Amino acid sequence: MRRCWTNAPRLQAEAEAANAKARLSRIETMDVHLQLLIGKLEREKHGPRRERTQRLIDQLELQLEKLVASAAEDELGAQEAAAKTQSVRAFSRKRPVRKAWPEDVKRERIVIEAPTACACCGGSRLSKLGEDVTETLEEIPCRLKVIETVREKFTCRDCEAISQAPAPFHATPRGFIGPQLLATIVFDKFA
Numbered sequence: 671m672r673r674c675w676t677n678a679p680r681l682q683a684e685a686e687a688a689n690a691k692a693r694l695s696r697i698e699t700m701d702v703h704l705q706l707l708i709g710k711l712e713r714e715k716h717g718p719r720r721e722r723t724q725r726l727i728d729q730l731e732l733q734l735e736k737l738v739a740s741a742a743e744d745e746l747g748a749q750e751a752a753a754k755t756q757s758v759r760a761f762s763r764k765r766p767v768r769k770a771w772p773e774d775v776k777r778e779r780i781v782i783e784a785p786t787a788c789a790c791c792g793g794s795r796l797s798k799l800g801e802d803v804t805e806t807l808e809e810i811p812c813r814l815k816v817i818e819t820v821r822e823k824f825t826c827r828d829c830e831a832i833s834q835a836p837a838p839f840h841a842t843p844r845g846f847i848g849p850q851l852l853a854t855i856v857f858d859k860f861a
Contacts, residue, residue, distance in 0.1 A: 681751075688744070688751035695741035702737050706730040768846070771805060776815040781822070782835045788826035789833050796824035799832060806840065808848035817848065 709727045787794050801822045808817050823834045841849045 685748070685751040688748040692741070692744040692748040695737065695744040699734065699737040699741045702730060702734045706734055771807065771816050776810075776813065777818060778815055779818045779820065781820045782838070784822040784824055784835060785833045788829060788831055790831040791826060791829040793826050793828035795827040796833065797827060799823040799825045802834070802837075804838060805846060806838075806848045807846055807851060809851040809854055814851075 706727065709730055784798075785796070788796065801820050804819045804821070806817045806819065808815055819838045821835045821837065823832055825832050841847065841852045847855070
């Protein structure tokens with residue numbers, strides 16, 4: 671079913687009206703509930719001789735049950751009206767799975783110096799939590815090598831915040847090609 675943009679204000683108004691009706695039902699239910707409590711307290715105060723108050727309490731209990739049921743229906747109606755105005759589907763992003771580089775490719779490991787103090791509180795009691803490894807494919811004339819840049823993660827024992835050095839610069843955002851290899855590819859393509 672296709673929705674027209676002109677129906678959006680009408681659906682929005684219906685949703686707001688349904689929410690207002692649900693709030694009003696909740697308020698009415700609360701009012702009857704409080705009247706019921708007052709009636710019960712008066713009965714306790716004046717004793718069981720007042721038969722009229724017992725009938726009033728019974729009537730208020732019945733009215734409260736009806737209002738609770740109608741408030742639940744109004745709440746469901748408000749949720750359905752709100753669901754009509756929201757046409758956004760849930761979205762979950764899947765990270766691409768990249769194959770590991772072959773083992774015969776030469777590797778170079780660069781370790782970025784870890785922070786010595788917590789970025790949040792300045793505490794020096796850091797413990798290693800793990801590390802992130804970024805692999806970049808780079809070209810040395812006539813061969814390729816993989817440069818592994820390691821950024822160690824530390825957690826502060828005082829404030830439990832995680833500290834880590836910033837990620838290295840890449841020629842392409844979230845890319846794995848180094849600047850020399852990229853220059854070679856561009857040169858070979860346009861030369």
